[in-house]
Amino acid sequence: MRKLRVVIAKPGLDGHDRGAKVIARALRDAGMEVIYTGLRQTPEMIASAALQEDADCIGLSILSGAHNHIAPRLMELLREKGLDDVLVVIGGIIPDVDIPKLKEMGIKGIFLPGTPMQDIIEFINANVRARV
Amino acid sequence: MEKQGRWMVGRYNVRCMKTVAETGKARWQQETLEPALKKSPERAASFTTISGRPIETLYTAEDVEGIDYTRDVNNPGVFPYTRGIHPTGYRGKLWTMRQFAGFGTPEDTNARYKTLLKAGGTGLSVAFDLPTLMGRDPDHELSLGEVGKCGVSIMSLADMETLFDGIRLGDITTSMTINSPAAMIFAMYLVVAEKQGADWKKISGTIQNDILKEFIAQKEYIFPPRPSMRLITDIFGFCSERVPKWNTISVSGYHIREAGATAVQELAFTLRDGLEYVQWGVDAGLDVDAFVPQISFFFNAHSDFFEEIAKYRAARSLWAHAMRDRFHARNERSWKLRFHSQTAGVSLTAQQPYNNVVRTALQALSAVLGGTNSLHTNSLDEALALPTAEAATLALRTQQIIAHESGVANVVDPLGGSYFVERLTRDMEDGARAYFKTIDAMGGMVEAIERGFPQQEIAESSYRFQQSFERKEKIMVGVNAFVQQDDPPIEILYIDESTADTQLAKLEALKKTRNHDAVAQALDSLRAAARTTENLMPRIIDAVRAYATVGEMCDALREVWGEYEEVPII
Numbered sequence: 001m002r003k004l005r006v007v008i009a010k011p012g013l014d015g016h017d018r019g020a021k022v023i024a025r026a027l028r029d030a031g032m033e034v035i036y037t038g039l040r041q042t043p044e045m046i047a048s049a050a051l052q053e054d055a056d057c058i059g060l061s062i063l064s065g066a067h068n069h070i071a072p073r074l075m076e077l078l079r080e081k082g083l084d085d086v087l088v089v090i091g092g093i094i095p096d097v098d099i100p101k102l103k104e105m106g107i108k109g110i111f112l113p114g115t116p117m118q119d120i121i122e123f124i125n126a127n128v129r130a131r132v
Numbered sequence: 133m134e135k136q137g138r139w140m141v142g143r144y145n146v147r148c149m150k151t152v153a154e155t156g157k158a159r160w161q162q163e164t165l166e167p168a169l170k171k172s173p174e175r176a177a178s179f180t181t182i183s184g185r186p187i188e189t190l191y192t193a194e195d196v197e198g199i200d201y202t203r204d205v206n207n208p209g210v211f212p213y214t215r216g217i218h219p220t221g222y223r224g225k226l227w228t229m230r231q232f233a234g235f236g237t238p239e240d241t242n243a244r245y246k247t248l249l250k251a252g253g254t255g256l257s258v259a260f261d262l263p264t265l266m267g268r269d270p271d272h273e274l275s276l277g278e279v280g281k282c283g284v285s286i287m288s289l290a291d292m293e294t295l296f297d298g299i300r301l302g303d304i305t306t307s308m309t310i311n312s313p314a315a316m317i318f319a320m321y322l323v324v325a326e327k328q329g330a331d332w333k334k335i336s337g338t339i340q341n342d343i344l345k346e347f348i349a350q351k352e353y354i355f356p357p358r359p360s361m362r363l364i365t366d367i368f369g370f371c372s373e374r375v376p377k378w379n380t381i382s383v384s385g386y387h388i389r390e391a392g393a394t395a396v397q398e399l400a401f402t403l404r405d406g407l408e409y410v411q412w413g414v415d416a417g418l419d420v421d422a423f424v425p426q427i428s429f430f431f432n433a434h435s436d437f438f439e440e441i442a443k444y445r446a447a448r449s450l451w452a453h454a455m456r457d458r459f460h461a462r463n464e465r466s467w468k469l470r471f472h473s474q475t476a477g478v479s480l481t482a483q484q485p486y487n488n489v490v491r492t493a494l495q496a497l498s499a500v501l502g503g504t505n506s507l508h509t510n511s512l513d514e515a516l517a518l519p520t521a522e523a524a525t526l527a528l529r530t531q532q533i534i535a536h537e538s539g540v541a542n543v544v545d546p547l548g549g550s551y552f553v554e555r556l557t558r559d560m561e562d563g564a565r566a567y568f569k570t571i572d573a574m575g576g577m578v579e580a581i582e583r584g585f586p587q588q589e590i591a592e593s594s595y596r597f598q599q600s601f602e603r604k605e606k607i608m609v610g611v612n613a614f615v616q617q618d619d620p621p622i623e624i625l626y627i628d629e630s631t632a633d634t635q636l637a638k639l640e641a642l643k644k645t646r647n648h649d650a651v652a653q654a655l656d657s658l659r660a661a662a663r664t665t666e667n668l669m670p671r672i673i674d675a676v677r678a679y680a681t682v683g684e685m686c687d688a689l690r691e692v693w694g695e696y697e698e699v700p701i702i
Binding site: 012021028038065066097112 | 262263265266268273274275276277278281282346350351352353390391392478481482483515516517591594595598602608611612621624626627698699700701702
């Protein structure tokens, strides 16, 4: 069985990448193949990366409050590209009131500050699509 | 062992060597500590600071041998200023209580400033939104969802006029956290001040203007390092003549620390950044003493109490030595390191948010005991959102309680002479000097950044901390210990999408009413000047007066200089 492939992306203008880098490294140490896109990715760039990299999971790191704009656009693009079975998770600062909306549009995991890395690793392993 | 190299115990030591030997640390460890440990061991196999620095059980006079009081520490107001730059500490003037604030439209933020000033705040500090920080107008693709979210949206001089409406810029000092487009925002401030009738020679405040730490940590860069450095030296040159009381740069360790650096890395990279700016200023033909007194610093007030105090004390000494000995500055004002501090955002927890008030109070206390010149205390709700007015007021009250109730401001450097703090201070200095050497050997900080050196060092420290947090070697109360399930939600500030609509409408209106030819001409001459070595500040001020937007001015320079793209390091 091939390794799980995870695209870690930092959308929007924000450059605070500590969380994205730490999780990228933790997932790599947990045996996953991690592709870190770097900063300032548009939803289009992230969807293309997921397609090119044959990703099983996309992890978005958003701290700026831009999730309500970025998440719907990304989910729409993933559907267009036939990537609706890719697990999408978000880590960052997300107000409670926004969580139901994000879940409804298909973001499976939302991880707030202080979440142990192990929880995220286990969540991805448990929720990623069945692989061939 | 030379007599001069001793600390405090000098006289006692020389006369009573036998007494010292008998009461020496080794003997104490053997005769007193070890039997005690056999009965009941310590709580942990080892004790470390939050940065991972090992801490011994006890510090005694022996730990400060080799530190000479006059040479290495000295009284406040005297080189190398370890104990402070002012002889009277806070007995003369308290630190400036400067609360960083900005959100939504300029109208929203203007109202918050008036609240903070009314509550006894003594300076303003502007937080800009991400499009402004990145030199993009709200109608740019990447501004989607970001307008007014992390700070106030400022597009042109018109917004700046609104931001400071009813606030006399001649009477207050303002700090502006702006880096890549610092020259443009500063130019707007100058024009607003001028319109209010304030004298540029008298106004004071700070622009962060520290691009090196953007490449290292916060990543809000636009242009490549070298033209970015040129913008900064242009500001140095302009201000030394035209705005002499302005702090032209706030060399910042705050973001470096937030990105995961240790205390020593924060100290070392920040001070080395400072040396880089001085070198570039000198290389641009400026006299050291003409611009160095306008350089200030900005440190993180993190959670490890004594390590932080030692960091601030070490910073003053390192800077004084570097300015006098490396750059041969003759003006004492060039030797004195002045700094702002802010409590650690990264230490705030979304869980049990009221605990953040206590964290912030302790962090603020360390900054005060370390001699900070101005201070921002974070609000309890900042792991969740930008602060509400109530939370921001409580944060300010925290400073006022330290200043007026605790008694710590009655005496200068109360921890000076503590064996532990003096030892830590020296260790911090040594650690920073070792980094200076490595970076010097690479050719300087710009070269070190281009090689990804500080970025890599920070990524390592950040991951190491995360691992020790996961193993519960480092505890965050309410997060990996003392967790509670039924956390009641607190009220938070929610920035809705109307800010973007308002700003977009204003932008459209502005573009219809301003003089197109004047804008185009000003931008053309900015572009042309960017290709030469002339000082760009006057060109930028002209463009600002014509109501050119931040995005337009930055685009003009993007066309000439290109944009920086980093190679991400995990």
